[in-house]
Each structure stands twice: as structure tokens, then as C-alpha cells.
Amino acid sequence: MKKGSAENVGIVIVSHSAKVAEGAADMVRQMVGQSVRLAWTGGNADGGLGTDVAGILAAIDAAWSPAGVAILVDLGGAETNSEMAVELLDETRRRKAVVCNAPIVEGAVIAATEAAGGSPLEIVKQTAEELSPQ
Amino acid sequence: MNSPPEFGFALLTNATGLHARPSVKLTQLAKSFAASVELGLSAQGPWLDAKRPVQVMRAKANKGETLYFRASGADARQAIAALVALVDGRFGEAEETAAPTIAEGAESDD
Numbered sequence: 001m002k003k004g005s006a007e008n009v010g011i012v013i014v015s016h017s018a019k020v021a022e023g024a025a026d027m028v029r030q031m032v033g034q035s036v037r038l039a040w041t042g043g044n045a046d047g048g049l050g051t052d053v054a055g056i057l058a059a060i061d062a063a064w065s066p067a068g069v070a071i072l073v074d075l076g077g078a079e080t081n082s083e084m085a086v087e088l089l090d091e092t093r094r095r096k097a098v099v100c101n102a103p104i105v106e107g108a109v110i111a112a113t114e115a116a117g118g119s120p121l122e123i124v125k126q127t128a129e130e131l132s133p134q
Numbered sequence: 135m136n137s138p139p140e141f142g143f144a145l146l147t148n149a150t151g152l153h154a155r156p157s158v159k160l161t162q163l164a165k166s167f168a169a170s171v172e173l174g175l176s177a178q179g180p181w182l183d184a185k186r187p188v189q190v191m192r193a194k195a196n197k198g199e200t201l202y203f204r205a206s207g208a209d210a211r212q213a214i215a216a217l218v219a220l221v222d223g224r225f226g227e228a229e230e231t232a233a234p235t236i237a238e239g240a241e242s243d244d
Contacts, residue, residue, distance in 0.1 A: 032162075114187065117161070117166070
């Protein structure tokens with residue numbers, strides 16, 4: 001069984017709230033384990049509710065894997081700032097960082113489950129997006 | 135290549151049934167095998183892809199239901215044995231229980 005976390009897609013959690021982001025990351029760790037790289041960021045630069053492009057970039061960097069990273073976001077600004085962060089990556093990384101259109105907590109757990117099985121980025125994203133309301 | 139699929143089943147005895155955490159464990163285990171692995175709530179199916187966590191969670195199997203597994207591929211038998219052991223072991227907290235070698239009477243391969 002392959003386990004090398006460096007080869008699995010990494011997961012980035014971006015919430016307006018640090019508590020939400022950290023809590024979602026806790027759930028991933030407890031349910032999926034240690035076999036995926038995982039980073040979270042939440043709140044703006046002043047510690048209030050919001051998101052911060054620099055924080056998102058740091059999280060992408062922390063969770064980076066050669067297989068790429070899947071980014072799970074909550075509301076509006078988290079998505080646009082995450083897209084902006086992706087735009088700021090160098091070209092090779094940019095093609096391997098995707099924002100998933102999925103609920104943040106469930107999406108993070110499911111994406112990590114898929115990633116832990118060694119699936120490529122496209123499949124990880126697709127699986128998280130299957131969660132959208134039926 | 136076209137050997138008949140392997141089958142197995144196990145009774146869900148853990149309190150939460152096939153909820154989020156057990157579903158994640160089940161898909162992770164299924165994904166560790168090359169064989170295609172399917173899950174059903176009856177011996178006749180319908181069959182879900184046991185490697186797809188969203189499908190497995192949507193099965194919403196409860197305690198007291200029986201999970202049926204069907205697998206095809208080179209390691210299908212090992213996959214079935216491992217999945218049955220996972221369910222029988224109530225998805226035990228141990229992160230990775232190596233699939234125990236079971237000596238089962240399922241010898242016939244016709």
C-alpha cells in the first residue's frame with residue numbers, strides 16, 4: 001500500500017474564520033489520517049474574520065505536493081482570494097492548484113480521502129464536487 | 135482476466151453504521167486494492183463503487199444492515215477478505231489493520 005504523503009494531492013482549507021478552518025483540518029486529520037499534506041488558513045491579516053491572499057499562499061506552500069493541491073473554501077471572498085493566490089503562483093504550480101466547488105468541511109474530508117488513495121488532482125476535485133446538493 | 139467476481143458480506147454492528155468515519159475507512163481500504171470493489175445493501179445490488187467516498191456515504195447503511203461486497207481483479211479475494219474484516223472489526227480505531235489471512239472454505243472458483 002502506497003503511503004507517501006509527498007506523492008498524494010495536498011489539501012488547503014481557506015475559511016473566513018480561523019476556528020472553522022482549524023476545525024475542518026482537525027476533522028480531516030482524525031478521519032483520514034496523516035497520509036496527505038494539509039494546511040489551513042482563516043481570518044484576515046488583523047485576526048478578524050476574512051481571508052488573506054498572503055495567508056492562502058503560505059498555506060498552499062505548506063500543503064504543496066508534486067501532485068498538486070486542492071483548495072476548499074467557504075464564502076465569496078475565500079473563493080476570490082484563493083483564485084487570486086493561485087494566479088500568483090509560478091506557472092508550473094498554477095496548473096496544479098485548483099479551487100473546489102464544494103462545501104468546505106465535507107469537501108475537505110472527502111477530498112482528503114480521495115487524495116489519500118493516491119488519486120490525481122482532477123479526481124480529487126471531482127469527488128469533492130460530487131457533494132454539491134443533490 | 136475475466137475470472138468471476140468474488141463476493142463477501144458482513145453485518146454492520148458498530149453503533150453509527152456506515153456514517154462518515156466508517157465510510158472513509160472503507161473507501162481507503164478499498165482503494166488500496168487494484169481490484170474493482172463494489173458495495174451493495176442487498177446480495178442482488180444495486181452496486182456502488184466502494185472506492186468513491188461520496189457514493190459510500192450516500193448508501194446510509196445503518197447498524198443491523200448487511201453490507202455485500204463484490205470485487206473483480208487479481209487481488210479481489212484479498213480485497214473482500216480485508217473489507218469483511220474491517221466491518222467485522224467494527225471499523226476499529228487502529229488505523230491500518232493488516233488484512234488478516236483468513237482460511238475460509240470459499241475454494242471453488244468456477
